[in-house]
Amino acid sequence: MNTEFTNIAGNILDSIKQSKKILLHCHPFPDPDSIGSVLSMEAVLTKMGKEVTCIIGDSQYPEYLTSLPNHDRIQLKNYSEIDPKEFNLFIILDSSSLTQISQKKEVIFPDTLKTIVIDHHKTNSQFGNINFVDSGSSSTSEILFKLFDAWGIEIDRNIAICLLLGIFADTGGFRYPNATPETLHIVSELSAIYPDYHKFVFDLENNKKPIELEMLGLALSNIHEYYSSQVVFSVISNEDLRSRNISKEDSMEGLIGNTLRSVSGWTLVASLVEAEPDIVTVSLRTRDEKRYDVSKIAKSIGENGGGHTGAAGTTIHKPLGEAITSLLGVISEFYPELK
Amino acid sequence: MNTEFTNIAGNILDSIKQSKKILLHCHPFPDPDSIGSVLSMEAVLTKMGKEVTCIIGDSQYPEYLTSLPNHDRIQLKNYSEIDPKEFNLFIILDSSSLTQISQKKEVIFPDTLKTIVIDHHKTNSQFGNINFVDSGSSSTSEILFKLFDAWGIEIDRNIAICLLLGIFADTGGFRYPNATPETLHIVSELSAIYPDYHKFVFDLENNKKPIELEMLGLALSNIHEYYSSQVVFSVISNEDLRSRNISKEDSMEGLIGNTLRSVSGWTLVASLVEAEPDIVTVSLRTRDEKRYDVSKIAKSIGENGGGHTGAAGTTIHKPLGEAITSLLGVISEFYPELK
Incomplete structure (x- = not known):
């Protein structure tokens, strides 16, 4: 754990502590890393006593991920259908630019809304007040594991399966070079918490039309x-x-x-x-x-x-x-x- | 590590120590677990100063596994083409019955040949002098990792990639329920030794005609x-x-x-x-x-x-x-x- 990571992890946690109402969103055509990172962050923030609102954004909720626990906490609303002024903090996950929040209407943040970008895409335009872009991680889910670990959060079954699926999907089932030894170490820890993850992997890979x-x-x-x-x-x-x-x-x-x-x-x-x-x-x-x-x-x-x-x-x-x-x-x- | 495991691991190691010339084989239509367990055992035994002979058995060496290190140490011979009397010990890997040694001719062991069966198939008929059948392990490669660990063997890159591929193949790429948390923990250790394993996985999965x-x-x-x-x-x-x-x-x-x-x-x-x-x-x-x-x-x-x-x-x-x-x-x- 290097100093830079410790600092940014601390800054993000401070911002969360100072906020009451927090917004999360999914990117257009959300994949398991988008959904997994939102659902796991929602669970962690709720545990911290925050009021959390998750919106699906531009797309439908993907049918093949409806077996994920608490997926109904993601409201089927677009950014243009909520009032961003109602929130203190917007944690923007797995999104490299404003167009990953919505492409339906221009996305404008009110001055009162603090924004934190957490992402693994090298191309991220760093458009938040705080930006934690770690392209050395396989996925946003992997970054969240490291953050939750640094914050001393207990990873329960629901959080574990969301993060595991996000990592599985973004590494092509641990096939791509972004599946590093550290990634696989995290996966082994998550599987110890959710050993029966296999059915979710089946659903993930077998949802053809x-x-x-x-x-x-x-x-x-x-x-x-x-x-x-x-x-x-x-x-x-x-x-x-x-x-x-x-x-x-x-x-x-x-x-x-x-x-x-x-x-x-x-x-x-x-x-x-x-x-x-x-x-x-x-x-x-x-x-x-x-x-x-x-x-x-x-x-x-x-x-x-x-x-x-x-x-x-x-x-x-x-x-x-x-x-x-x-x-x-x-x-x-x-x-x-x-x- | 339970006592039963410690005992059998010790017995197997004793038999190896007492032997000079050791035989290994691949089963018919050898898969990555057959090849991976033979090549890794060959490397370990050679490190111990043993004279090791590996035979391919009934089939050809699979083209898609020719990038594995030291694969040419597997001789293209059948059990009927060698003289089993020349060996002190036959370590029979990933084979549930005699027909997994050869189907071309009846397999008979000379009295002078000690046999050790190491396998993960529940159906194993326990036909060796020592039988270590652990159906709780995903693969023979996983069992070998545990044995090598118990014997204090240093797992080098060549051994790591062979075991990792064997586990990957027999768990359907960590998709099947036999990929337990312990399996994934072993995989994460192996990937730390061979982080660039991805090319082998690609070859494994992309060898269609x-x-x-x-x-x-x-x-x-x-x-x-x-x-x-x-x-x-x-x-x-x-x-x-x-x-x-x-x-x-x-x-x-x-x-x-x-x-x-x-x-x-x-x-x-x-x-x-x-x-x-x-x-x-x-x-x-x-x-x-x-x-x-x-x-x-x-x-x-x-x-x-x-x-x-x-x-x-x-x-x-x-x-x-x-x-x-x-x-x-x-x-x-x-x-x-x-x-």
């Missing part, structure tokens, strides 16, 4: 291999979608990049979906991030292209056949050795 | 929903397979039970593959093990039916259409509430 499987089936039935199968595209035409009455929105459900990447030997893969006539959404993945940067490919082709080295996306405004040719052209230009 | 994705695509393109979508079958006919030149063996590659079960709302799912004309292999899954026992369904229909409450299989010797009708009949007989 039938349309997602239909899209996956369609995508896998249209596989094209290039360059001795080192480059593989799955291709869905707009006609395919229309003949099955799959809407543009639903066509986004079948994110199959990771399924394509799971084949050993398929080095660089992409899913191309002609969601509207002559508009092709492209999702790129590679198994070998050290040699190939798919974000470079995504940026150099199409619109709003970008992402990470191993996973990126873009939109190409061309008929499907031309989009395929363009993409193959860019790939062989950047990485002629694949050809 | 193209034919598996083709089978998955075919299966998902032939979904039939029954009983208000509470019962869902994916159905592949023999004609489907023949028209794509998919062999009987390859038709088994696309294990899609878990993919079907991932849809929330699809309570009881099955994949039916007519691998040969009029021979239908059936794989059953349920999301709700408390209410539905798919092994009961599998046992009451077809040949060699059985399995677990949540996952079971059988073979129905009927044309595909009749097999579907029979299966639906049995399901609605056992569980009329689904209808």
Whole structure:
């Protein structure tokens, strides 16, 4: 525990002690780290005798997280539907900018409202009165564990399962490099408090909709291999979608990049979906991030292209056949050795 | 650490100390727990100055585990290709019966060979001179961690990654209830020794063959929903397979039970593959093990039916259409509430 951490943990606790009515929120399309950090913070603040209001924000409460204890303490309200002047403190969790509070209306804080940002996203714009942004932690849930520990809070079953799910989700089930030894040590402590966490993990990972499987089936039935199968595209035409009455929105459900990447030997893969006539959404993945940067490919082709080295996306405004040719052209230009 | 454990750990160590030449083996179709426990035990015994021989047994060394350190210390030999009389001690890991040593030829131990069985399978037939069967441990790798710890062995990076992968695989990535708080505590200790374990986990989970994705695509393109979508079958006919030149063996590659079960709302799912004309292999899954026992369904229909409450299989010797009708009949007989 370093001095900087001790100081900020103390400052946050002081602000909480000085406040009576505290606001918490979930970010748009809330994931388990958003929900988990809000529900665990709510439990801790309530234990401290505070009046806590949690709002869901822009989205619906996710169906697959309704088995979490006390989830009904999150009110189905947006930031524009509450009066922020009624609160002394707003603890903003897992949100890197104001747009993560709401995108429906401009978010303005009244002068009387103190704001504390607690987040793990490197890109956080530090928009609070106090900002604790720790990108070395896997998740906001992991940061909260460390804070609760420093504050001497007893972590009960309800708090443990919320934090554990938040960490599980943001580390891809302890698969990503952000699952550090410290993360796993925290997970082992949380599992000692909530040993029967497995059912929640099942619910987390098994909440697909039938349309997602239909899209996956369609995508896998249209596989094209290039360059001795080192480059593989799955291709869905707009006609395919229309003949099955799959809407543009639903066509986004079948994110199959990771399924394509799971084949050993398929080095660089992409899913191309002609969601509207002559508009092709492209999702790129590679198994070998050290040699190939798919974000470079995504940026150099199409619109709003970008992402990470191993996973990126873009939109190409061309008929499907031309989009395929363009993409193959860019790939062989950047990485002629694949050809 | 209880007395029973201390005693058996001591007995095993004594046997090792009294032996010079020690044999280790992998079970047929070796998984990461088989390979991981053999490679870690090999490293520990070699550190102790023993002459160790590891044999792969019935199968090939799995391609996706070739990045494991010192994997080439496992010789590509079967039990029938070595002379067991040359060894003082055979430490039999992760194997519940003699058939897990070899199925190619009868396995006979010479009188001069001492045998120690170390395993976590409840069904173990305790066929060694010393048997340490601990079904409370997630994996043989977890048992070995506890033994090495009791023996005061320093766990180095090579040993740590082997044990970690064995535990990861046998707990389904810490998803199954056998991942206890003690398991996770061990994992956190191992990750502190090998923090960059993530690449191995990726290799472990992403070693699919193209034919598996083709089978998955075919299966998902032939979904039939029954009983208000509470019962869902994916159905592949023999004609489907023949028209794509998919062999009987390859038709088994696309294990899609878990993919079907991932849809929330699809309570009881099955994949039916007519691998040969009029021979239908059936794989059953349920999301709700408390209410539905798919092994009961599998046992009451077809040949060699059985399995677990949540996952079971059988073979129905009927044309595909009749097999579907029979299966639906049995399901609605056992569980009329689904209808």
